[in-house]
Amino acid sequence: MQLDLDSIRAAHERIRPHIHRTPVLTSTRLDVASGASLFFKCENFQRIGAFKARGATNAVFTLDDATAGRGVATHSSGNHGAALARAAKLRGIPAHIVMPSNSAKVKVRAVESYGARIVFCEPTQAAREAACADVIAKTGATLIHSFENEDVMAGQGTAMVELLDDISNLDLVMCPVGGGGLLCGTAVAAKTMRPKIKVIAVEPANADDTAQSFRAGRLIRTEKTFTIADGLRTNVGAPNFQIIQRYVNEIVTVSEEAIISAMRTVWETMKIIIEPSAAVPYAVIMEGRIDIGGKRVGIILTGGNVDLDALPWMGGQRSEASG
Numbered sequence: 425m426q427l428d429l430d431s432i433r434a435a436h437e438r439i440r441p442h443i444h445r446t447p448v449l450t451s452t453r454l455d456v457a458s459g460a461s462l463f464f465k466c467e468n469f470q471r472i473g474a475f476k477a478r479g480a481t482n483a484v485f486t487l488d489d490a491t492a493g494r495g496v497a498t499h500s501s502g503n504h505g506a507a508l509a510r511a512a513k514l515r516g517i518p519a520h521i522v523m524p525s526n527s528a529k530v531k532v533r534a535v536e537s538y539g540a541r542i543v544f545c546e547p548t549q550a551a552r553e554a555a556c557a558d559v560i561a562k563t564g565a566t567l568i569h570s571f572e573n574e575d576v577m578a579g580q581g582t583a584m585v586e587l588l589d590d591i592s593n594l595d596l597v598m599c600p601v602g603g604g605g606l607l608c609g610t611a612v613a614a615k616t617m618r619p620k621i622k623v624i625a626v627e628p629a630n631a632d633d634t635a636q637s638f639r640a641g642r643l644i645r646t647e648k649t650f651t652i653a654d655g656l657r658t659n660v661g662a663p664n665f666q667i668i669q670r671y672v673n674e675i676v677t678v679s680e681e682a683i684i685s686a687m688r689t690v691w692e693t694m695k696i697i698i699e700p701s702a703a704v705p706y707a708v709i710m711e712g713r714i715d716i717g718g719k720r721v722g723i724i725l726t727g728g729n730v731d732l733d734a735l736p737w738m739g740g741q742r743s744e745a746s747g
Contacts, residue, residue: 425574427667429616432581432609435482439579442481442514444470446583448590453693458709460716463594465587468698468728472506472534475583475606475726476570480507482579483568484515492517495565499545499552501527502655503727504570509540520565522555524548528731571603572661581609587722588617596622597722598705601634601675602656604664610724611671622673624714626704628653629677634660638668638675652736653683655701655727676714682707684736690725700736702726 425431449464467475484496495518498508505521512519519540523532524547535542545555560567568576583606588594597614601607611623627634630651637644643665648657660668678686687703689710690696702725708714709721 425578427574427577427581427608427612429613431574431578432585432613435478435575435578436582436585438485439478439481439582442471442485442511443477443582445586446470448587449694449696451694454689454706458716458721460709460718461720462709463587463591463720463722464694465583465722465724466696467583468696468702468725470727472503472510473727473729474503474507474699475580475724476503476507477510478582479573479576479579479605479609480504480568481511481514482582483573483575484508484511484517486575487566491566495519495563496568497556497559497563497565498522498568498570499556500570501547502531503729505540506531506534506538508568509535509538512540513538518563518565520559520563522552522559524552530729530731571605571658572663573605574663577605577608577612577664577667579609580606581613583724584610584613585617587724588614591720591722592618593720594618594621594722595719596624596716597724598624598626598708599724600653600656600701600704600726601625601627601660601668602631602658602701604634604660604668606724606726607672608664608667612667615671623671624705624708625668625672625675626708627656627675627677628683628704629679631657632677634665634668635675635677637665638672641669651683652680653700653704655699656704674714676708678704678707678711678713682711686710688737697728697730698725699727699730702728
C-alpha cells in the first residue's frame with residue numbers, strides 16, 4: 425500500500441460505519457483574538473475520545489479474514505490501545521494490548537471494557553517492544569503499530585478529508601506531531617486536495633525531536649523529557665519522517681506554559697474538553713509563533729481524554745494518556 429489520497433478515501437469508506445463524522449466548530453472570540461478565521465476539527469468528540477479510532481479501525485478492517493482471525497496486537501499506554509481494542513471487538517477478533525505498569529487506570533479500564541487482553545510490562549520502550557514481540561510470537565497476532573503502519577496513517581488522514589469537505593478554502597492547517605501518524609495522513613490529504621495549503625506541524629519544545637530532525641534534514645532521536653502533552657512525547661517514526669519531509673511546510677514548537685494556557689482558553693471559550701496534546705496548535709497561535717493574520721486556519725483538535733483529577737491549572741501533573 426502507498427499512502428495517497430486514494431488510500432485515504434478508501435479508508436474513509438471502510439470506517440464510515442464505525443466512527444463519528446466529527447463537527448467543525450468556530451469561535452468569534454478566538455477569531456478576534458487571533459486576527460484569523462479558525463476552524464476546529466473536533467476529534468475530541470470521536471469514538472474513544474480521540475482521532476486514534478480512525479487509524480486503528482481502518483487497519484483492523486483492512487486485514488483479510490485468515491489474518492484477522494489470529495488477532496491483533498500493539499503496545500500503547502493510551503488512546504491507540506483503546507482504539508485497537510474497540511476495532512477488534514467490532515470485527516470479533518482477539519486483541520492483545522501491551523501496557524506499561526504505570527498506565528493511567530482510566531486507560532486500563534477503557535481497554536478492558538472492549539474485551540482486550542492486557543499484558544503489563546515495565547514502563548520503558550524496550551520492555552514494551554519486547555513484550556509485544558513475545559505476544560505476537562505466541563499468538564500469531566498481527567502488529568498494528570500506532571503510527572508506522574500505513575493503514576493507520578490512511579485512517580488518520582480521513583479527519584482532514586472531512587475538514588476540507590466541510591471548509592474547502594483553508595489557507596493552512598495545523599496538526600500536532602508525536603509519532604507522526606496523524607500528521608502524515610493530514611499532510612498527504614491536505615496537499616493533494618488543496619495543493620497550495622500550508623501544513624504546519626506543532627510540538628512541545630520539551631519533545632521537539634521532529635522539529636530538530638526537520639531542520640537537520642535527518643532523523644534525530646531525543647531523550648524523552650516531561651511534557652504536559654504526553655501524547656506527543658513519542659519520537660517520530662522513520663517512515664513518517666520521510667513523508668513529513670515531503671509534505672510539511674514548517675514545524676513550530678511551544679512552551680509548557682503556553683500549552684496549559686491554550687487548553688484552558690479553549691475549555692473556557694468554546695465550552696469543550698480537550699487534552700493537552702490537542703491544545704498545542706492553538707498554543708502556537710496564542711504565542712504568536714506564526715503569522716496567520718487574515719488567513720483561514722484549520723486546527724485538528726486531536727482528543728479529549730483528560731484525567732479530571734489532575735488538571736494542569738489545579739496543581740496536577742499527569743492529565744492525559746500517551747499514545
